[in-house]
Amino acid sequence: xxxxxxxxxxxxxxxxxxxxxxxxxxxxQLYNLADSMIAGKFAGEAALAAVGASYPxxxxxxxxxxxxxxxxxxxxxxxxxxxxxGRMRTAVxxxxxxxxx
Numbered sequence: 001x002x003x004x005x006x007x008x009x010x011x012x013x014x015x016x017x018x019x020x021x022x023x024x025x026x027x028x029q030l031y032n033l034a035d036s037m038i039a040g041k042f043a044g045e046a047a048l049a050a051v052g053a054s055y056p057x058x059x060x061x062x063x064x065x066x067x068x069x070x071x072x073x074x075x076x077x078x079x080x081x082x083x084x085x086g087r088m089r090t091a092v093x094x095x096x097x098x099x100x101x
Contacts, residue, residue, distance in 0.1 A: 006081070028062070068099070 005013050032055060040048040072095040079088035 068095075 032051075036048060036051050039051045072091070075091050076088055076095075079085075079091055
């Protein structure tokens with residue numbers, strides 16, 4: 001199913017993309033908060049320090065994933081706008097293979 005996002009008002013489209021991203025960020029923060037609380041309460045200070053030290057590594061992986069998705073979306077958007085669906089399908093497939101790899 002192909003949804004043409006160029007026909008609606010940009011504000012509606014941006015809100016449609018913003019809300020799921022904000023929910024995912026909230027869940028990430030809640031996970032980090034719960035992880036810190038559980039490690040601090042049941043495993044001690046060393047475990048809490050390990051959770052705090054590992055958070056930047058998690059952020060690096062998330063930044064890489066977001067950057068890859070943004071780069072892919074630029075290519076796919078340009079191909080979709082040009083109505084070059086064959087190359088667009090190839091770009092999406094390549095992005096999925098790179099993500100799995």
